Amino acid sequence: MRVTIESLGAKGDGIALGEGGPLYLPFTLPGEVVETGAEGTPAGNDFTLLEASPERRDPACPHFGDCGGCDLQHASDEVYRDxxxxxxxxxxxxxxxxxxxxxxxxxxPRSRRRVTLTAAKAGNRVVLGYNAARTNRVVGIETCPIAHPAIEKALPFLRRLSSLLIDRKRPLKLAVTVTTAGLDVALSDTAPLSEKLRQPAVAMALEAGIARLSLGSEILVKTRPPSIDFSGIAVELPPGAFLQAxxxxxxxxxxxxxxxxxxxxxxxxxxxxxxxxxxxxxxxxxxxxxxxxxxxxxxxxxxxxxxxxxxxxxxxxxxxxxxxxxxxxxxxxxxxxxxxxxxxxxxxxxxxxxxxxxxxxxxxxxxxxxxxxxxxxxxxxxxxxxxxxxxxxxxxxxxxxxxxxxxx
Incomplete structure (x- = not known):
């Protein structure tokens, strides 16, 4: 079925009118003509782009379209702002x-100072990244153009740490924050650590120069107070605390x-x-x-x-x-x-x-x-x-x- 994208929906999907009702097609833009087999479905990405919008841009990230973190890297600045x-x-x-x-x-770009990464087992290896759109599948990332460079630079360390600590039964969450003292890493969704795991985790954090590593409310190691500057007033963040991104x-x-x-x-x-x-x-x-x-x-x-x-x-x-x-x-x-x-x-x-x-x-x-x-x-x-x-x-x-x- 050949359709024309009429507008963008609230989640950034392109909306077209099909015979069975509206179609929601991610990564499309108004004015684009696509061929799709998703007739009558509320969402899907089973389509072929036939006519591209002049507002289409090359995405900044090689993971765009698979990683579910970004919706609109393919749009021009003007379309995006509007x-x-x-x-x-x-x-x-x-x-x-x-x-x-x-x-x-x-x-x-590269200004987001706090991200939450997910680590999951994929066979014999550990994948670290973000969930794919509308799924629990974790997309492994090697780069992230929204994240502060200090976070991107730490990805190899975070992957090694995840491989050490991940529980085989569930994913591991890592909230990573850039502070004035360095990175603050707060772990969650994993079992309490045995001493056998605690010592190498602390050693890894010390070697990587992490300001603080915590699991839930427990601080595993703190080398420097992980503080945020609120217009000249220093606040040491509690582990996992909310912070504007x-x-x-x-x-x-x-x-x-x-x-x-x-x-x-x-x-x-x-x-x-x-x-x-x-x-x-x-x-x-x-x-x-x-x-x-x-x-x-x-x-x-x-x-x-x-x-x-x-x-x-x-x-x-x-x-x-x-x-x-x-x-x-x-x-x-x-x-x-x-x-x-x-x-x-x-x-x-x-x-x-x-x-x-x-x-x-x-x-x-x-x-x-x-x-x-x-x-x-x-x-x-x-x-x-x-x-x-x-x-x-x-x-x-x-x-x-x-x-x-x-x-x-």
């Missing part, structure tokens, strides 16, 4: 929100948030993590940081105590999904920031909508839940000041966004 900005625009429109969405804040994007988000909230006297930072925004805000205003992860709260508290000249920072451990701060308890804040996981901040937004907080900054990695939360806030009397889409998941269908709101 696609990501469009994800935010369309999510807002589905909630009936008409807003001016700014241009996409881009990130460079790209430093330049994090800085751009922080600039937007600080400009919106720096005139406040007291700000609540909800889902604060290790202090990405709260510590920066504490240079200007008093901050109350709320987070469910005790280790993350402790890390930002230590960083605050060690940094001179900051405004007061109070911390609270709280599950904001189950126990959002009630509107009546927000009277002491004239600014609120929230940066939740992909599920969004529906409960928090409902309480904010009933509060008198003057300014809100909403940070999100999911345009759909962000739009839902913004609709709640707008219905509660807030006005949308700006929406900025930002990229830190290069060549994927994921996009970050910062929305700024005020009352009146």
């Amino acid at each position: 696609f990501k900005r469009g994800l935010v625009i369309h999510a807002l429109q589905r909630e009936g929100i008409e807003a001016e969405v700014g241009p996409l804040v881009t990130c460079r 790209v430093e330049s994007t994090e800085n751009a988000m922080a600039d937007l948030v600080l400009a919106h909230l720096s005139g406040a006297k007291r700000v609540a930072d909800l889902f604060s993590g290790c202090g990405t925004f709260s510590l920066r805000l504490a240079r200007h205003v008093a901050v109350h940081a709320v987070e469910s992860d005790a280790a993350a709260l402790a890390a930002q508290d230590r960083a605050h105590r060690a940094a001179p000249g900051l405004k007061p920072l109070s911390i609270e451990r709280r599950d904001l999904f189950r126990r959002p701060i009630p509107a009546k308890e927000m009277k002491g804040f004239d600014g609120v920031l929230f940066d939740p996981p992909r599920a969004g901040a529906e409960g928090v937004s409902r309480e904010l909508a009933a509060s008198a907080v003057k300014r809100v900054a909403a940070v999100s990695c999911n345009p759909v839940t962000l739009a839902r939360d913004l609709k709640i806030l707008l219905d509660g009397g807030y006005r949308l000041v700006s929406v900025a889409p930002l990229d830190q998941f290069l060549w994927s269908h994921h996009v970050e966004a910062v929305a700024l709101l005020e009352r009146g």
Whole structure:
């Protein structure tokens, strides 16, 4: 069946109309003509490209198309930027929100400072890489043009470490983070290590110059504190802690948030993590940081105590999904920031909508839940000041966004 790609779907697949309904064909672009046998199926890559778009580009990675990490290396920069900005625009429109969405804040190749690799047994060898799209099969990689050069350089060491430690019954996860002290490697999804394995693993890490190697919450070896610099404030990350993927994007988000909230006297930072925004805000205003992860709260508290000249920072451990701060308890804040996981901040937004907080900054990695939360806030009397889409998941269908709101 010969079809023409009409548009890009939310996950970057090209969409064409077949006799049985829409066809979703990965790695295609609008205007391209393909021949496919996938009639009536919701997804597939069984097609032949007959007419290529002038916007098609050669992919930057030899693993593109097999590795499931990237969706859009074949698209021109213009198509790619419009696609990501469009994800935010369309999510807002589905909630009936008409807003001016700014241009996409881009990130460079080889700028991702944190990746999660998977190691799996393949016969007598160990494969280290990322999952293939829509499968649990691990695609072994030799290079990764999104990853920081320090991570790519460490791939041989990480492969040797995986071969030593992998459990035959399940894959091994390795969260690898570039810190100011070197690489931090956090292992998960494996059995506790015997002393027979622990000693050679530590020796490998020492030989490779790794700053810290951990398994779950247990630190196997730490040669230097694996710290991240939040605009001049050093924070030692807990093992496996959440971190924004790209430093330049994090800085751009922080600039937007600080400009919106720096005139406040007291700000609540909800889902604060290790202090990405709260510590920066504490240079200007008093901050109350709320987070469910005790280790993350402790890390930002230590960083605050060690940094001179900051405004007061109070911390609270709280599950904001189950126990959002009630509107009546927000009277002491004239600014609120929230940066939740992909599920969004529906409960928090409902309480904010009933509060008198003057300014809100909403940070999100999911345009759909962000739009839902913004609709709640707008219905509660807030006005949308700006929406900025930002990229830190290069060549994927994921996009970050910062929305700024005020009352009146």
